[in-house]
Amino acid sequence: MNLSNVNLAKGRSMLDVRGLRKVYEGSGRRVEAVRDLTFTVEAGELVCLVGPSGCGKTTLLKCVGGLLTPTAGDVLLGGERVIGPPPGMAVVFQEYGRSLFPWMRVRENVELPLKQKKLSSVRRRELVADALESVGLTDAAGAYPWQLSGGMQQRVAIARALAYEPDVLLMDEPFAAVDAQTRAELEDLVRGLWRQRGITILFVTHDIDEAVYLGERVLILSSSPTVVQEQLKIDLPAERDQLHTRVAPRFAELRTHVYEQIQAAKRGTPVDRMVKDVSSDTPPLH
Ligand SMILES: Nc1ncnc2c1ncn2[C@@H]1O[C@H](COP(=O)(O)OP(=O)(O)OP(=O)(O)O)[C@@H](O)[C@H]1O
Incomplete structure (x- = not known):
């Protein structure tokens, strides 16, 4: 499935997750990681998923990316059911060290997935150069990752994912292993790329501040077995920067609200099992 030619205007559903359930079984152990998840991501949206540790964020992302088969429910990308890794998706994982091939130079690592596409070598080189420029690594094209x-x-x-020109970019705690300053820079890079390129991004993080800073919407997940506890619209201005956004009173209100919800999830406070879609309203804050 290639959605590049499909007219997916902003505001239309790009990703639909319906009644998703995942139970792991084996070695005499049965874990219901995800109970019943339903949400939609619109074309061009940046949605963050946040929840307590072990609540099934990675499981959900693997199901969305077609890397795991759900026990029940469906994932639809541009209206088509995901039954394996779809060509319209790219994933950025936390462990960059394991996701890049050490024996390949940077430009070869970025080009590798493009070889699955029917593109001329000239076009591949253009995409690689453009993606490396977007992330500020033009000068490092000939280096090895370990350098x-x-x-x-x-x-x-990130450049490798961009070069692939995905319709949906899945990011699984991509900045968890880098220091705080680098993390802030990478957050701004992702928001900048999202605004420039209009990609649809589903970003998983356990960091509440990161979710509020980056997202247009935050989906708060309950503890395992997981459901969507709340969907919160982030009504901060589109122009965000580390210095001013994070000290804005509204940022503090939103992060406090998410924090309270996650604490409630950890305590196992019963939550409404239906999705509360507040995407068009200002969220109630207490
Ligand atoms: N392959 C597997 N087999 C059995 N159980 C698993 C497997 N993968 C995950 N689980 C269980 O499913 C639950 C959810 O795990 P998952 O890694 O999806 O959560 P997470 O929210 O991403 O965690 P964290 O925030 O700590 O990274 C956990 O109880 C975990 O032990």
Whole structure:
């Protein structure tokens, strides 16, 4: 499935997750990781998923990316059911060290997935150069990953995903392993790329501040077995920066609200099992 030619205007559903359930079984152990997840991501949206540790964020992302088969429910990308890794998706994982091939130069790592596409070598080179420029790594094209810092390696992983021109970019705690300053830079890089390129991004994080800073909407997940506890519209201005956004009173209100919800999830406070879609309203804050 290639959605590049499909007219997916902003505001239309790109990703539909319906009644998703995942139970792991084996070795005499049965874990209901995800109970019943339903949500939609619109074309061009940046949605963050946040929830307590072990609540099934990675499981959900693997199901969305077609890397795991759900026990029940469906994932639809552009209206088509995901039954394996779809060509319209790219994933950036936390462990950049394991996702890049150490024996390949940066430009070869970025080009590798493009070889699955029927593109001329000239076009592949253009896409690689454009993606490396977007993440500020043009000068590192000939280096090996192990010659780069952790933050630079994660930029390479982002460039590889961008070069692939995905309709949906899945990011699984991509900045969890880098230092705080690099993390802030990478957050701004992702928001900048999202605004420039209009990609649809589903970003998983356990970091509440990161979710509020990055997202247009935050989906708060309950503890395992997981359901969507709340969907919160982030009504901060589109122009965000680390200095001013994070000290804005509204940022503090939103992060406090998410924090309270996650604490409630950890305590196992019963939550409404239906999705509360507040995407068009200002969220109630207490
Ligand atoms: N392959 C597997 N087999 C059995 N159980 C699993 C498997 N993968 C995950 N689980 C269980 O499913 C639950 C959810 O795990 P998952 O890694 O999806 O959560 P998470 O929210 O991403 O965690 P964290 O925030 O700590 O990274 C956990 O109880 C975990 O032990």
